[in-house]
Amino acid sequence: MNTKDSSIEKLMNAAMDCILKKGYNATSINDIVQAAGIPKGSFYYYFESKECFVNDLLFRYAEAKQNELSVYITDQSVSPLNRLRLMLANTAQKLKADQYQTGCLILKMGNEIADSSPKIQHTLSEIYETWVHLHLGLFQEAQAEGEISMDEDLQALAESYLIMFFGTIANTKLTHTLKGFKRFHWVFFENLGRPKHRLSEEIEAYLQFEEIIDPKDALLAGQS
């Protein structure tokens, strides 16, 4: 890694943590360069403005999330809908472990600066469409495997799933509980998706989102 790449890497890592916790406006460029141990001049050498920097940060965040997603999406050891459940359970687990202090950068920037920055709003919209597309693929697979009925509107399902996901993250911010995840599960796995799997008691307990056990173990136990 050359000096330029290494400096950008340090700035991005420092900013990610700070902006996820404190938000855009409460994080100054001084905060970022100090946390990264980089001279302030270098920041402006690499980035035209804070807006351009955060725009790049969003793409980096989205890429990292997409990499996390693809681990689940390609995991053939569990069914497509159970992969979605695993992702959901994993997100819930992380939020709780972090005492609800982080969340989703896309949602956070959407709320805080999409209105004042058309550039960032455009980036957020693009990332949202990519995420819908990724989830759509998983729902198509679930339909092909008979987990979702053939007449289900998968585009509507994928978009609604992401909307409810954002609402659920927002709910954890308000309530500092995982109650929203229980409702998310109720809507998409007990009603809409209607998979009507027979779930093992371990999975049922897990999906109460009250005590955190290893989700994958629970799901695999349920398949045996």
Add this chain to the structure above:
Amino acid sequence: MNTKDSSIEKLMNAAMDCILKKGYNATSINDIVQAAGIPKGSFYYYFESKECFVNDLLFRYAEAKQNELSVYITDQSVSPLNRLRLMLANTAQKLKADQYQTGCLILKMGNEIADSSPKIQHTLSEIYETWVHLHLGLFQEAQAEGEISMDEDLQALAESYLIMFFGTIANTKLTHTLKGFKRFHWVFFENLGRPKHRLSEEIEAYLQFEEIIDPKDALLAGQS
């Protein structure tokens, strides 16, 4: 109204607009007092801190929204589920007219400052529970009138409805479209709530959330 009430009123009105648009951190106390035309000293005479001020602002916002809601909730000229649709349509209409520049103060503060202020997080949680309770009442009425089946879990429905509502508002911030409202409607009125009303073409067109017509006229036309 005495001087104290009048000054507080001016400060609250000035802050509401500013904080809804720019957020908490981007709005300084100077911005608020200047917009209100009130000396800065008065701000600290009435409020201990910006945090305490915003906490009061949230209660005021919630009260105003609850007053708006109760106009719909008590309107016996349309069925309970159609009252929900009217509220939804009305929100969509306002967001579009405002070019998605405002949104929901509860969601905005939840994203921006709930993590750093236990006081505000507690207030947000309290307001959320009040809103769940208000919606629960409407779902109970809908069930009593046969719009929702008797075995539906109404508490789950009310909580999920609000979570999806927050997700939908967040979606408008990302996409600057009303697409999220179409999905919201699909989940709650075409699937979960399963009212299976026969809707008039006017309502169907309205609920595409593409062209804005007067929602109440459309719904009333649909009932005749």
